[in-house]
Amino acid sequence: MSEENAGGVAKKFLYVNRKAPYGTIYALESLEVVLIGAAFEQDVSLAFLGDGVYQLTKGQDTKSLEVKNFSPTYRALEDYDVTKLYVEEGALQARGLSESDLVVPVEVVSAQRMAEIMEGQDVILSF
Amino acid sequence: MKFGILVNEGPYTHQASDTAYQFVKAALAKGHEIYRVFFYHDGVNNATRLTVPPQDDRNIVKRWSELAAQHKLDLVVCIAAAQRRGLMDKSEAKRNGKDADNIAPGFRISGLGQLIEAGIQADRLVVFGA
Known part of the structure; x- marks a missing residue:
């Protein structure tokens, strides 16, 4: 698929996820961009800030909401060579969460490191 | 400079489309290039030709269409987001067995790859809304 990479040199793409997985469509449609974008062989990272960390939590049950639980899709990201997932430490802590509550391996980073x-x-791309 | 533009919110509810429009106009006036304007999330609603805003208000959709005609802008509406929200052109309407289409002049429907491509080709991708 290198022909899609018209410039030849990969750019560094960061998808910033700031919203809870349900209640608005931003998280789901952000994930759709990530999956399509994976075909372009760029250098892709995902960042999870604020309520965005809820996107990755285990045990999501959306049955009574009548919306699709798309959290298993995060586990498929590895198959798309999307492996750099950064989670902001303070966002996890503020919500009483730790790395073990998440469906995929991530790198927990400080706000300072996230800025870097x-x-x-x-x-x-911020969603 | 070559700009890519992403509009993530619909017209009137949110300022994103207005600000994006003013940014594009200002950038063009300064001699910059707009590689593409991509409409995503509720931003796809900026492309319906069926809006009828009050006469003393700005016509956001028409304004985009006119700017596109004037400067040969590439206004692209995400197909997946558009289908969810009932935005379609003639061929999409036919393909999905719908009895109407509603895409305004100057807009075209295409895939998310067009957004990624804008990110690759433009010097800056500027995101409005969300």
Whole structure:
């Protein structure tokens, strides 16, 4: 699929997830961009801030909401070579969560480190 | 500079589309290039030609169409987001067995790859809304 990478050099894409998985469609549609974008062979990272950390929590049950539980899709990201998932430490702590509550392996980083990660990107898509 | 633009919110409810429009106009006036404007999430609603805003208010959809015609802008509406929200062009309407289409002039429906491509090709991708 390198022909899709018209510039030849991969850019660094960061998807910033800030919203809870349900209640609004942002999390789901952000994930759709990530999956489509994976075909373009760019350098992809995901960041989870604020309520965005809830997107990754285990044991999501959406049955009574009558919306699809899309949290298993995060486990498939590895198959798309999307493996850099950064979670902001303070966001987890403020919500009484730890890394073991999440469906995928992530790197828990400080707000300071998150700022550095953002600084190093070419394209930031914030949802 | 070459800009890519992402509009994530619908017209009137949210300021995102207005701000994006003013940004695009200002960038063009300064001699910059707009590689593409991509409409996602409720932003796809900026592309319906069936809006009828009050006469003393701005017509957001028409304004985008006119700017596109004037500057040959590439206004792209995400197909997946559009289908969820009932935005379609003639061929999509036919393909999905619907009796109407509602895409305003100057907009086209395409995939999310067009957004990624804008991120790759533009010097800056500027996100409005969400």
